Amino acid sequence: MPKVNPLPAEELSWRCDPRSFPFKTTGEIPSLQEIIGQERAMRAIDFGLGVANHNYNIFVLGESGTGKSSTIKDIIEAKAKNEPVPDDWCYVFNFSDPDSPMAINLPPGSGFLLAGDMDERIEALRRDIPKVFESKDYEKHRDEILEGQQERTRAIFFRLEQKALERGFILKKTVSGLSVVPARNNKAMSPEEFNSLPGEKKAAVEQELVIMQDKLSDAIREARVIEKETKERINALDREVVQYVVNPLINELLDKYKAFKGVVEFLYKVKENILENIDDFRPKEEVPLTLGGIRLQRPEPTFERYRVNLIVNNRDTEGAPVVFETNPTYYNLFGRIEYRVQFGVAMTDFMMIKGGSVHRANGGYLIVNAFDILRNIFVYDSIKRTLKNGEVRIEDVWEQYRLISTTMLKPAPIPVNIKLVVIGEPFIYYLLYNLDTEYRKLFKVKADFDNVMARDDSNIQKYAHFIAARCREEGLLPFDPAGVGKIIESGARMAGDKEKLTTRFNDIKNLIIEASYWAGVEGANTVSASHVERAQKERIYRNSKIEDKLREYIKNDTIMVATVGSVVGQVNGIAVLDPGDYAFGKPSRITARTFMGDAGVVNIEREVKLSGRIHNKALMILTNFLGERFAQNYPLTLSASITFEQLYEEIEGDSATCTEVYALLSSLSALPLDQGIAVTGSMNQRGEVQPIGGVNEKIEGFFEVCMAKGLTGKQGVIIPKRNVRNLMLKKEVIEAVREGRFSVYPIEMVDEGMEILAGTPVGERDSNGKFPEGTVNHLVEKKLLRLAKGLKEFGRAPEKKPKAEEEKKDKAEDAKKDF
Numbered sequence: 001m002p003k004v005n006p007l008p009a010e011e012l013s014w015r016c017d018p019r020s021f022p023f024k025t026t027g028e029i030p031s032l033q034e035i036i037g038q039e040r041a042m043r044a045i046d047f048g049l050g051v052a053n054h055n056y057n058i059f060v061l062g063e064s065g066t067g068k069s070s071t072i073k074d075i076i077e078a079k080a081k082n083e084p085v086p087d088d089w090c091y092v093f094n095f096s097d098p099d100s101p102m103a104i105n106l107p108p109g110s111g112f113l114l115a116g117d118m119d120e121r122i123e124a125l126r127r128d129i130p131k132v133f134e135s136k137d138y139e140k141h142r143d144e145i146l147e148g149q150q151e152r153t154r155a156i157f158f159r160l161e162q163k164a165l166e167r168g169f170i171l172k173k174t175v176s177g178l179s180v181v182p183a184r185n186n187k188a189m190s191p192e193e194f195n196s197l198p199g200e201k202k203a204a205v206e207q208e209l210v211i212m213q214d215k216l217s218d219a220i221r222e223a224r225v226i227e228k229e230t231k232e233r234i235n236a237l238d239r240e241v242v243q244y245v246v247n248p249l250i251n252e253l254l255d256k257y258k259a260f261k262g263v264v265e266f267l268y269k270v271k272e273n274i275l276e277n278i279d280d281f282r283p284k285e286e287v288p289l290t291l292g293g294i295r296l297q298r299p300e301p302t303f304e305r306y307r308v309n310l311i312v313n314n315r316d317t318e319g320a321p322v323v324f325e326t327n328p329t330y331y332n333l334f335g336r337i338e339y340r341v342q343f344g345v346a347m348t349d350f351m352m353i354k355g356g357s358v359h360r361a362n363g364g365y366l367i368v369n370a371f372d373i374l375r376n377i378f379v380y381d382s383i384k385r386t387l388k389n390g391e392v393r394i395e396d397v398w399e400q401y402r403l404i405s406t407t408m409l410k411p412a413p414i415p416v417n418i419k420l421v422v423i424g425e426p427f428i429y430y431l432l433y434n435l436d437t438e439y440r441k442l443f444k445v446k447a448d449f450d451n452v453m454a455r456d457d458s459n460i461q462k463y464a465h466f467i468a469a470r471c472r473e474e475g476l477l478p479f480d481p482a483g484v485g486k487i488i489e490s491g492a493r494m495a496g497d498k499e500k501l502t503t504r505f506n507d508i509k510n511l512i513i514e515a516s517y518w519a520g521v522e523g524a525n526t527v528s529a530s531h532v533e534r535a536q537k538e539r540i541y542r543n544s545k546i547e548d549k550l551r552e553y554i555k556n557d558t559i560m561v562a563t564v565g566s567v568v569g570q571v572n573g574i575a576v577l578d579p580g581d582y583a584f585g586k587p588s589r590i591t592a593r594t595f596m597g598d599a600g601v602v603n604i605e606r607e608v609k610l611s612g613r614i615h616n617k618a619l620m621i622l623t624n625f626l627g628e629r630f631a632q633n634y635p636l637t638l639s640a641s642i643t644f645e646q647l648y649e650e651i652e653g654d655s656a657t658c659t660e661v662y663a664l665l666s667s668l669s670a671l672p673l674d675q676g677i678a679v680t681g682s683m684n685q686r687g688e689v690q691p692i693g694g695v696n697e698k699i700e701g702f703f704e705v706c707m708a709k710g711l712t713g714k715q716g717v718i719i720p721k722r723n724v725r726n727l728m729l730k731k732e733v734i735e736a737v738r739e740g741r742f743s744v745y746p747i748e749m750v751d752e753g754m755e756i757l758a759g760t761p762v763g764e765r766d767s768n769g770k771f772p773e774g775t776v777n778h779l780v781e782k783k784l785l786r787l788a789k790g791l792k793e794f795g796r797a798p799e800k801k802p803k804a805e806e807e808k809k810d811k812a813e814d815a816k817k818d819f
Helices: 038-052 068-080 111-135 136-166 191-195 198-258 259-275 330-334 370-375 379-389 426-437 437-442 457-473 480-497 506-522 530-543 544-555 613-630 657-669 693-707 721-724 730-737 750-758 776-795 802-819
Strands: 058-061 088-092 100-105 169-174 177-184 288-293 294-296 308-312 321-326 340-342 346-347 365-369 419-424 445-447 452-456 500-503 566-568 570-577 586-594 598-603 639-643 672-674 676-677 716-720 743-747
Touching: 038 058, 038 068, 038 419, 058 426, 068 321, 068 365, 068 419, 088 111, 100 111, 100 259, 100 419, 100 566, 111 198, 111 259, 111 308, 111 500, 136 169, 136 177, 136 198, 136 776, 169 198, 191 198, 198 259, 198 716, 330 379, 346 743, 365 370, 370 379, 370 419, 370 426, 379 437, 379 730, 419 426, 426 437, 457 480, 457 500, 457 506, 480 500, 480 530, 500 506, 506 530, 544 586, 544 693, 570 693, 586 657, 586 693, 586 776, 598 613, 613 657, 613 776, 639 657, 657 672, 657 676, 657 776, 672 750, 676 750, 693 716, 693 721, 693 730, 716 721, 716 750, 743 750, 750 776
Parallel strands: 058 419, 058 445, 321 365, 365 419, 570 676, 598 639, 676 716, 716 743
Antiparallel strands: 088 100, 088 308, 169 177, 288 294, 340 346, 452 500, 566 672, 570 586, 586 639
16 A cells, blocks of 8 residues: 655645736725626526516525625616616595505505695695685575575464464473463463363364464474575585585596596595585684593594505605515514504504505515514415415404404505515525425525635636725725735635635625724735734634633643554544634544454444434444454454543534544554544545545644644644645644644545554455455454454353263262261
């Protein structure tokens, strides 16, 4: 097997050449005007925005910080500018059904004009109609009508009174009204006088009294008819004079809005309602209103029913509306009906209907966050219902949960035509896609934002323009080519690949801001590489308290990790700890012990339920690897235990598989392993080393521990060769490698790492199927064979001795007892 050489310093990172930038500072180059690294997502978004179908809504998914929100907003706003402005929407009073306000749509800006026109007309009517009733002409005509009524009424009762006198009766006013009573000498008879009349005379008077009472009833009935006619004439007069005020005002609006059927119908109903409620416009006398001795304010007539409630005003909108709802509660999206409390009673009317984001986005685009619409009650189902039915309703969703039903407004639904764009994490997209069949029908377009892009010359230059754009937007110092190069190198480090750059531009933006700050602290006019490096170091220092504490525990041997010497069955593995804001590598001691038995390889972490499923799988792969290599001619019979020492939390992943193999082979072969070399890497059943994640953090984590305990020049880390392209190590590690104080070994097969750690060839079977003497495999096989034989001998039953010998032995025992 060829010897594995450590990587040269040049392969431990990629460096961006500042000479590739044709500028002195980013202030000389234009800002980036395009989205980079998201070709797939851009094509999906263009497709989704172009399809005019209510089922082709867009779900934008990707990691946080990839610019999903800002990108989709910029794209939609640019597209919306060239699209028509949608209609205004108003609610008006429904004179036929007051509990169901009517919805009216008008061209953009016309709704605002109509609302203003109606307010002006209401003020004009309230001002001018009272003046009509106070005019001399009106009073003259009214007085004429009333005088005519009075004359006719007087004539009726005068004739009745004359007839009564002729028949010996008079009309007398009583509490209950007029009555006919017998008279003598034109004076009403007393009851005594009437009773003293002779019987025949009295009967004749009573008969005449009945006739006169009928005539009185006829006169009163005729007077009432005259009074009714008078009221009708006065009402007709009122309507006539009011029409002189109303007709010009309303007819002007009818002519102005004649092209809109809904407005015309509303105006006709307004006109008719005004004429039916003329008394509301009459001047009112101030009559105090009291309740329980408390003077109350007399309620004024309301004219709200004639107003227009403009809930969507697109007067100043340019192109189609784009609404980014950051707090998509039910009422923020779908509108609400507000209330006012008066005398302890909650009251509302159609003017208190408020539109939501769906109304404002009608005819355009609505952007919401997936997590927000899922955590707000009623929102997700209501959004789907709106998209399916093509209409939005304003209603009280809590009405169905109340114990007592109350009278509520039921505004007419408004037709909607919106393109909904939902932004969220990938797990939400796949959760909804797999669990909700309606979701699949309504969101047919997936715009998947990648977190990396190719590191080519074009994207490198675009990165520089992106830096220039952020500097201008945030008012930062310009970057020189070296500073730009260092930012781009950081992009490759975040991507975890020399051939890629990260598209998590929010993180890049934060680094740009911090580097500019430190440049300003140092009094520099431009941001250079040293300022970017300082920003990175300062950020690490702010977030690395846990790492520093762990390194301190390792240094003072509280956490036992050896970096010098050799030990049998012990090797250093490396894990990545990521609390969330900062990830770092943590070395751990892994030990293995082998002994006689048939329990196989026991994972102690698994036994105590501190091992995840992937780690358990890795142990099974390890066992199968050993069985394939050493159990072709006899069973793999051993008991072995593997554990992560001083581990007190769950372990998951397979990146320690190679490490565990080395500890196990060392224990079986009794060959000590170099404690100055840590190992990371996964493996398959063929012994091929597979790539792992966090390779930079792992190397740097072990390097920091070696630095703390003292570099010897023999320390290093074994990594999978397939991870070499992921190396973007920090400058301190690269310098140590260049000076020969630290090494990074890339391996393709697991045997290569064993030779580095043990300093002994692993060995391959010869033509006779034997491993060379003294090799690792030979020593392991020898130990396994001895364990297998030992277990077999231990389990064999003891041989039976001849019967004569047994009898002789028994006699000797008996003689001994007798003695």
